[in-house]
Amino acid sequence: MARSLSLLLLLVACFLVAGATAARPAPLASTSAADDDAAAISSFVRTWCAGTEYPALCDATLAPYSATVGTSPAKLAWAALTVTLSGARNATSAVRSIAARSHLPPVAAEAAGDCASELGDGVDALRRCVDAMARVGEEMEERERTLCQTARAARMTSFWSESAARKVRFEVDNVRTWASAALTDDNMCMEGFKGEAAGGGGAREAVRGHIMGLVHLTANALAILNAMAKQTPP
Template sequence: MLCITSQISPILATQRPTTITPTYTDFLKTSCKATLYPELCYNSLSTYTNVIQTSPEKLANAALSVTLTTTRTTTDMISRMSNGPGIRPSEAGALRDCLEELNDAIYELQESIMEMFHIKGSKKLGLKINNIQTWVSAALTDEDTCMDGSSGGEAMDGKLKSVVRGRIVNICHLTSNSLALINDYASSMLN
């Protein structure tokens, strides 16, 4: 395994940071070290350090929101490409197949974010965390399936394949990082 048109999460949208506190930055750096792609983790979340502060919950939510936004942006790009001039029927078919997988991933990421909003004070904390982990894992599988379908065989030419693959790898890595941060949050909540 190599591995978002709506607005960002309401938590992130209403609290754009203006200054960064070193403690918050240190928390983010330390937390990102637990991911497979720590540099991407830090770079994708560093503008939200004053929102995240030192909260594993806010960190996991921010990671999910960034992942969802990026997946939607990638889906929009691939959709435009599939209808673009010069696209061969085999390329358009591979891109449409990929879009189906990415739309499933968007749904699963949305569900995980909704579950995060209902986690505080829940009597079924373990079940809710399990649901979130399952949806994010399923999104990662869908993204990976998209990549496998779009990068294999002769369906796409080299340049198109390279562009699509680069965008899919990015969302796979963001999703993987989100799952790692959710797992850290889960362990802090369940212990």
């Protein structure tokens, strides 16, 4: 009897183990594909960042946008400009605060105020850049959708109609001009601090700390725009 009971318990135990094993979910087949897609997107950002002047900064600031960017140069340019616009706004606010410091010599306070004004012009230019690049991204997405619905096999030859190419090229050229103007504004910001008196109260170094980061962001965004322009039909 005892032997029969032991055999029965053993069979029950084996049955429970087998059931638990069968109930265990199998790895999702799509996980590997999703990882591959994420890796491709990340590689896309790194590849474009490698062509910028400050690739490590580019990687760090644009990696959070990888999913949004996908493999679209227009969206990557939009992301770079968005990051730069945010940096410009922060720098403008910081330099205005520096200009308002009561202990600054008048010359230094004036230089900081002029710098804040220059940065404000850069913010306006970058805002136009972001808006225009968003339009470019929408235009390119619309073209892609149209091709998917019509002749995908002819993609390489018919992606750009003459009017679409002209429109995109116009927008990209405008954005490059505005981004270049913003970079000039960033660099001009320090011009007022060349004199010895303007450096009083630590204003020069405080402003430089905000400006140089912005200059690097702007230079990276412009490099991505220039690379994109080379891929846009004339």
